[in-house]
Amino acid sequence: MNNNFFQKVSDGKYPYIIAEIGANHNGDIDLAKIMIRSAAECGCDAVKFQSWTPSSLIAQVEYDRNQKYDDSPKKHFGSLKEMVERYYLRQDQHFELKRFCEEIGVDFCSSPFSPEEADLLCELGVPFIKVASMDVNNHEFLKHVASKKKPIILSTGMASLAEIDRAVKTIEKAGNKEIILLHCISIYPPVNEDINLRNISMLQQTFGYPAGFSDHSLGVTIPLASVVLGAKVIEKHFTTDKNLPGWDHEISANPAEMKSIVEESRNICDALGSFARVVSEAEEQKKAKFRRSIVLKTNLKSGDIIRLEDLTFKRPGTGIQPDEVPYVLGRKVNRSINADELLTWNDLL
Template sequence: MASTFKINGRPVGPDHTPYIVAELSGNHNGDIKRALALIDAAKAAGADAVKIQTYRADTITIDHDGPEFLLTDGLWKGRKLFELYEEAHTPWDWHAELFTHASNQGITLFSAPFDPTAVELLERLNAPAYKIASPEIVDLDLIELCARTGKPLIISTGMASFEEIEEAVATARAAGAAEILVLHCTSGYPTPVDQANLSTITDLTKRLDVAIGLSDHTLDNIVAAAAVAVGAVLVEKHFTLSRADGGVDSAFSLEPAELAQLVKDLRSVHAAIGQPNYRPTAAELITLPMRRSLYVVADIAEGEELTRANVRSIRPSNGMLPRHLKSVLGKTATRALTRGEPLAADMVQGFTSQHDG
């Protein structure tokens, strides 16, 4: 199992509550005050971190009118790539203020860089971790550059083959990354529940010696909760102040109350997983006396035969275990027994203590 590591001092791993990341993405809607408010709201909801994206439209694509630069389907159908990224990007001159504000609020802020100049900016701001976005998993130069910083590296795997995931992880390790987390992801915006394929988390856990999490684009918290149940140690969800406010990612983003519920639900799921256990828990000790045992249910004279009419398996559990019923039937009482007495080995002629338990 992959070892636990820390992001900005917070342990991330199977023995710790899920690390919950609120993805701000383009939900600032071009307003730094809204971006700051989103950080505040994520902190209030209990998220561990806020993630932003560091790119400019001209570092992620080019301004071109060719058909391949026009989105023809999905949530952003009809949008030109350059115009979409121009709207969605987080201006670089906001970054220092966002990092300072998050630090003052006591919540971690990190980013997904999309080119070397973004990494340079984030290094100057001492970003505590880096994420490789799903489409960038094939950009091995970017992975190598982020890995060389020595910071924890989170690699998202939407659309990727296992071979591409393996290559990305190997590239990161070869460049010195010791703390790697792979996010299972379906890059559908939103993602239909029946395409979440959470069994991939279990498979990746077996096949890769790294921590595994989930980047979730479904419309509620059920998939995220199920992901934690099958081993996800980090969950990332897009986050907005209000879907009614619009924005490029608002349609598949959680509102503050929903994020707070996600935090509560994922902590509950993690707590419920626990450890394999075959002994009564503390909560069961109250109920333990209500197990069945053998009781005298009709008065029995000394020397009288024990039968199904005078000995039964009933609640509570103060008598002999029910498995001894056949062994005591037909034997005689060593003394007079009273209705309501729990049956004990010394009450049964010829029943030795070695048979009891």
């Protein structure tokens, strides 16, 4: 098992950010490389593709109906079969893009859609296998992927809690307990009310595995919010140009958005800090300037007894503290003190 990756994600201070290029390369290997380089420059940990062929994903009967996937915001060219033929990643291109990722210094990964494609990814030496939401109930496929002894990142879109439970148990029974669950809504884009980000915490608590978020929302707000709920992985569709033709460009993050997700997620993690209450050294130093001290409201002569009506509270905080009033009242002063002076312990008999 690839314990290094699983532990890296489980114990990491910052979420592991995956730029989901998917089929946004539009069948153009040069465009794919441009997107890889751009994602790396944004600070992403990985770029992810999709590994399928015209025959491994869709049955002929679906092609025969001339089916079009028209639920995404951009209209596409031609039939479903024509788009699949153009957009799928060839086997040799997998190897070429993997080498390019190694040169750039970003992890190459992909979602396989058949056992043979899972085998190909293992041959390439990917750090993990990403299973798409559509295969949550594809138990024979899950068994095969689990047998590869690599960490599995499993998206949970469209799945009930019972289906997720069966998927997890199927993977575990096959001998693989390095699972990362991604909360996901398989709508492009979903309405905010349907996103239910608290499912991230629920999945982690229910199954005891690291949880993250596969995002299909527009913009950066929702994926950044997932960090607060403990997302260990953030997967976000990525493109260099939202106006390109294709399935997912319009709902993808552009480089500016992706860079914001990477940088701001780290800022959020730094700011989340500890559950324990801690006053920083910088705040301790602020006390002298920003807190108040006991100050005389009236002039007092040596021997006068201090009453509450003789006192007020003003900056700086270098004198007797306001919460120490009970230890001051009823005591005599040992010198004459003017109004608006800070009272000190040396002034008291």
